[in-house]
Amino acid sequence: MSANQTEREGSVASQPHPEEPPAKKTRVGTEEAGDQKGDLPSEGCDEATHSQPAVVAGAKADCSVLVSVKVPKRKVAVFIAYLGVGYQGMQRSPGVRSIEEELGKAMVKAGGISECNADDFKKVDWARAGRTDKGVSAVGQVVSLKMMIDPPGLVERINSHLPEQIRIMGYVRTTSGFSAYRFCDRRRYEYVLPTFAFDKRIGLPMPYRSDADVLRAAKTSEEEAVKNAPFVFDYAVRSRLNSVLRTYVGTKNHHNFTKRVAANDSSAKRYIISFECSEPFEVDGKQFVRLVVVGQSFMLHQIRKMVGTALGVMRDVAPETVYEHAFSEKHQINVPMAPELGLFLDEAIFHAYNQRFAQTHAMLSCANYQEQIDDFKRKFIYPHIAQTEEAEDTCRNWLRELNVQNYPFKVEPVA
Known part of the structure; x- marks a missing residue:
């Protein structure tokens, strides 16, 4: 697609919403508490156990060891802003520089997605609200996925691995069946x-x-x-x-x-x-x-x-x-x-x-x-x-x- 072909903004209307079980009301912010029961790990690698840094009691703050802890994935909607110049579009495609490729790599480094799920977004139920083509920007893009949100500070960790022109604004816990693509109606x-x-x-x-x-x-x-x-x-x-x-x-x-x-x-x-x-x-x-x-x-x-x-x-x-x-x-x-x-x-x-x-x-x-x-x-x-x-x-x-x-x-x- 040429540089002047820029928008393909969600080419289908939203579909009927699947029934969802009731859940506790969640909080909104750049981070959300990880103490609520939610989705268990989905198919892919087993993320019930995941290596996380844990500070040793009595040690200095920079002295840590890796311990095995249970980190379940939660269904979330992630709010993203990016300047599209220099990228071939939002959608990840082999051999091209895309916004999703940058997001995926940063989430793996930050501990939000495991490495064995990084090569296939389907394993984390990844869906975007809409695609933007080469060079096109967004400040209100939303991606839904099952993500490991513990320990606190995930947004800051992801952003530390992203170029300055791509920012995670925050995320919100959603229903387990939520899809940013299907549920985006405007x-x-x-x-x-x-x-x-x-x-x-x-x-x-x-x-x-x-x-x-x-x-x-x-x-x-x-x-x-x-x-x-x-x-x-x-x-x-x-x-x-x-x-x-x-x-x-x-x-x-x-x-x-x-x-x-x-x-x-x-x-x-x-x-x-x-x-x-x-x-x-x-x-x-x-x-x-x-x-x-x-x-x-x-x-x-x-x-x-x-x-x-x-x-x-x-x-x-x-x-x-x-x-x-x-x-x-x-x-x-x-x-x-x-x-x-x-x-x-x-x-x-x-x-x-x-x-x-x-x-x-x-x-x-x-x-x-x-x-x-x-x-x-x-x-x-x-x-x-x-x-x-x-x-x-x-x-x-x-x-x-x-x-x-x-x-x-x-x-x-x-x-």
């Missing part, structure tokens, strides 16, 4: 855009295959042109954009916003709960906005094509009536796809699970780690987007292709 994504994307004087079309010098000269000319009359992303622009984004809300046929999905395929119908634009904010002196979308599940490229089409409407490349054809099962239309740079998974949501097990289990929510997540965004996600845009003009150069010549929005009947 996902929230952010798409971060520089506000100049809404300035029609920026990103003007250029001759085909213009070289770097020509593009730099065009950028300089555009910036000089707007100095005396700076663009303002004001209330009127934001209101119009939110009106356009609300067009996506509801259950609609998104076959034109993905690939390899037929118009009459039931999977083309997707439910969008909300889609709205934030107020502007600054990163490294540049102004950006967040486009925040919540839906049950998303198909390949869906969000990027939704953003691309919305920008086409905002820049008057396409009429707002384009959506009448884009959502039609009878029509086929080529819609623009925004760059992958600004997209990241903000949160995997477990709405039905939280309602069903509210009396017996702790809520699964990023709200428990919001301060850590916000810090991670400010330290890694937003600076990466701003710095990459400044260095590579990712959005600006894409805007040069967003014109009626490349996207005439010609409506054709479905083949």
